[in-house]
Amino acid sequence: MKKPKTLVLTLTLVLVLVLLLAAVTATACAPGPTPSPTPSPTPGGGTPQEIARDDGAMDSWLSLGGLEEYGFMVRLDAGQPFVVTTIRVYSRTVETPVGDMRMTARLTDASLAVLWEGFVPMADIPKEPAWVEIPVPDIATDGEFCVLVFAPTLGKDKGPYIGLDQSGPNLGSEQLSHWQPVDWNAGVGRETVNFMIRAEGYAG
Numbered sequence: 001m002k003k004p005k006t007l008v009l010t011l012t013l014v015l016v017l018v019l020l021l022a023a024v025t026a027t028a029c030a031p032g033p034t035p036s037p038t039p040s041p042t043p044g045g046g047t048p049q050e051i052a053r054d055d056g057a058m059d060s061w062l063s064l065g066g067l068e069e070y071g072f073m074v075r076l077d078a079g080q081p082f083v084v085t086t087i088r089v090y091s092r093t094v095e096t097p098v099g100d101m102r103m104t105a106r107l108t109d110a111s112l113a114v115l116w117e118g119f120v121p122m123a124d125i126p127k128e129p130a131w132v133e134i135p136v137p138d139i140a141t142d143g144e145f146c147v148l149v150f151a152p153t154l155g156k157d158k159g160p161y162i163g164l165d166q167s168g169p170n171l172g173s174e175q176l177s178h179w180q181p182v183d184w185n186a187g188v189g190r191e192t193v194n195f196m197i198r199a200e201g202y203a204g
């Protein structure tokens with residue numbers, strides 16, 4: 001009489017184990033949460049690109065501003081119609097600006113006709129060299145375009161400064177005074193300098 005009871009108990013235990021195993025397997029195979037769709041990288045759906053003439057490794061720097069309102073310009077070319085979303089300036093300052101002083105950037109076409117002008121508060125320029133970003137509201141360019149940068153000086157040796165790449169030939173950097181290209185007197189060799197000013201955007 002004991003053996004059938006043991007058999008029933010054993011069968012019951014086996015059944016329970018099988019059911020438990022089935023439940024665990026079902027849980028393991030259940031689909032997880034659906035990942036969110038990858039957001040479009042740009043408003044236009046294109047792949048973000050950074051257009052640069054510098055090599056990203058600063059070799060020296062130049063002071064911005066001065067009584068002649070010295071500024072700096074780079075000629076850039078994405079090789080196709082291009083929508084600019086951000087201007088980047090590698091910069092640093094010694095003195096911390098006060099008030100509403102600004103680093104101003106202009107985006108122009110190849111003939112220097114202004115397409116857009118914006119700014120970043122000079123208080124956002126760090127003490128250690130870093131890329132300072134100026135958001136641009138999706139400005140369309142076609143072929144060569146220019147980025148011009150000016151910031152008022154905070155005094156002798158107080159900044160702000162712009163980073164220089166001196167590792168290769170000048171690919172389109174020009175010195176400005178009052179927003180116009182002028183004869184080079186920046187104190188560094190013109191032929192082997194590229195200002196660290198970049199444009200980010202997407203093919204448009």
Ligand SMILES: [Ca+2]
Nearest residue numbers: 057165166167
């Ligand atoms: Ca360099």
